[in-house]
Amino acid sequence: MAKILVVDDDVTSVAIMRKVLEDSGHDVVSVSSGKAALDRITKFKFDVMVTDFNMPGMTGIDLTKEVLDKEQDIIVILITAFFTIKSVVEAVKLGAFDYLTKPINKEELKLTVERGLEKLQLVNENLILKKKVEKANPESESPGYLTSSKKLKKILKDVDKAAKSDSVILITGENGTGKEVLANYIYKKSHRSEQPFVVINCAAIPSQLLESELFGHARGSFTGAIKDHKGYFEVANNGTLFLDEIGDLEPLLQVKLLRVLQEKEFSRVGDTRIITTNVRVIAATNRVLKDLIADNKFREDLYYRLNVFEFHLPSLKERPEDIMFYFEKFVKDFAVANKKNIKKIEERVIKVLKTYHWPGNIRELKNIAERVTILCETGTITYDLLPLNLRESSAREVDIEPDIFGDNFSSNYNKSKDDFIRRFDLDFITKHLSKHSGNVEATAKAINFHPVSLRQKIKKLGIKPSEFKSQK
Structure with a gap:
């Protein structure tokens, strides 16, 4: 629906145009002179102005010039029985969108107004794009709102x-x-x-x-x-x-x-x-x-x-059935994006995810899914890939039995031993770094470990001490 101003001193023409445009769903206001039109435009914003070319006091050309000086984006359509090539050229130079001849062809009037509004819409869409370009994401692109929650x-x-x-x-x-x-x-x-x-x-x-x-x-x-x-x-x-x-x-x-x-x-x-x-x-x-x-x-x-x-x-904690539903979906999406082949999620991970309180809700869950997918190198999402705060929080809330191998342990003795030692190092060091707010020197002293050796081990494990700076 558009707001349209019709300007014509011919009562019959006004009646015809009003009916055609109102039947098309538009809000139409009509006046009989250029002066009255300017008064209306000063008070109200119109999308389209359809004006007669020959009117007493002010011609359609003069009106077009004054209106476009005030309102650059209004669609102006001139209509008359006495068009000359010179007047058409002058109107177009001033910025008129189009012109029609009398007697008025109803379909031609409708189509011309529609074309004018399409141009206006295109201008507005370009303005929106300049103001804000939204990044598409998997959820907003989905045709449905995905959930497994009955609630x-x-x-x-x-x-x-x-x-x-x-x-x-x-x-x-x-x-x-x-x-x-x-x-x-x-x-x-x-x-x-x-x-x-x-x-x-x-x-x-x-x-x-x-x-x-x-x-x-x-x-x-x-x-x-x-x-x-x-x-x-x-x-x-x-x-x-x-x-x-x-x-x-x-x-x-x-x-x-x-x-x-x-x-x-x-x-x-x-x-x-x-x-x-x-x-x-x-x-x-x-x-x-x-x-x-x-x-x-x-x-x-x-x-x-x-x-x-x-x-x-x-919240996510109020719909627990959505935790693994979303996590598996996000892991799948991020695996595709990062060219990973994720086949399995360790049972210990599932237990942690289901017991965590999720203060950040789905947004936090998505971030964790992205993190573990990128860090995963074995095809299985394992407990040690979860962020420290998640592991510590869940360990406090439930009794998680230590599983030294997890679901993806190897039958190779040396490899299994190396995996176990790596997990022990990761858990032990991150726990003590957290206690000492990421201070490596203080952590080394507390665990009776040489600071240089500890820094080397931290680097090898991919631990970032800065992540523990704000933790007490």
Whole structure:
């Protein structure tokens, strides 16, 4: 849907054009003079202007010139019964998109407006690409939201229904639970899937800059604003805007966002003109918004406007069946990317993964899967490949019986002995390095080992003492 301004002093022509354009789903405003058109454009933002060439007081050429001086990206279509080659050339030089002749051909009018809007959409898409180029990842590329959790599958049934609507959706959950992945899934399931999907992290951008990024600004509205700037609510029109970390939004921006959600309109910073938008908003937060409301840090009316549909993503520890489901998937993906042949995961590793509390949720699990896949040289993911914090945490929580060989032990005596000694060295040294915050000299003294020999062994084992600096 586009906002179109029709300018013509011929009542019959206006009636015909209004009907054709409104039947095509557009919002149409009509005026009978160039002066009235300029007044409207000063107050409201239009996507397309269809104007008569010959009008009393101000010609279509004069109007086109003034309008394009104010609004460079508006699509101007001139229409008249008295075109000359000279006037056509002049109109095109000024920046008019096209011209039509009277009597008006309804199909030709529709097609010309559609072509103009396609050009406008292409310009906006290019602006989005300049603003933000999103890196594709396996989860967002997936046609479905992958999970083996019964709890989450039940939630997804309602998500599928909500995705097909235009309603605002609020996604809550801890960091790393996959809120952006779910937002992307909703977008791909919606009827807007061919339109832009733009991600904004409200906590990562300073509030003054965020206001400009979301709503745009007018030239001269602040120091450094040397030209008009379109915000995401404008360039992503008809698409989907994902506002991550919505709980960190400043109070002033909460008011402006509330207006957009209620009225579907906004103004650029430093401009009084009203711009309409048809953006679908999906918001997400890892904070408890009701607590923020109680502390007067979040507007209650905005909260109720946002949570038409609220979906809470449980943490990884609340859906244990997803731990190995995701881990195996990530290992497979990283094995392909790194040209590794991973055949097996040691039972001891599985036990550790299932008992760990996963404060970083799926994001932490994915990082560990990447690490062990890259370090693996034998085709089996073994216990010693896991990061120290994971091994120590799990050892405290459960009684893990020492398995000196693991699942992949060799029948060769010397090789098995070497593997056992390597594991002992790795566990013993990392444990004591952790106790001494990565200080090699202090560690060597504590374990009665020569510092030079210890440094050589640390290097051979691939241990990085700097990783233990912050540990107590």
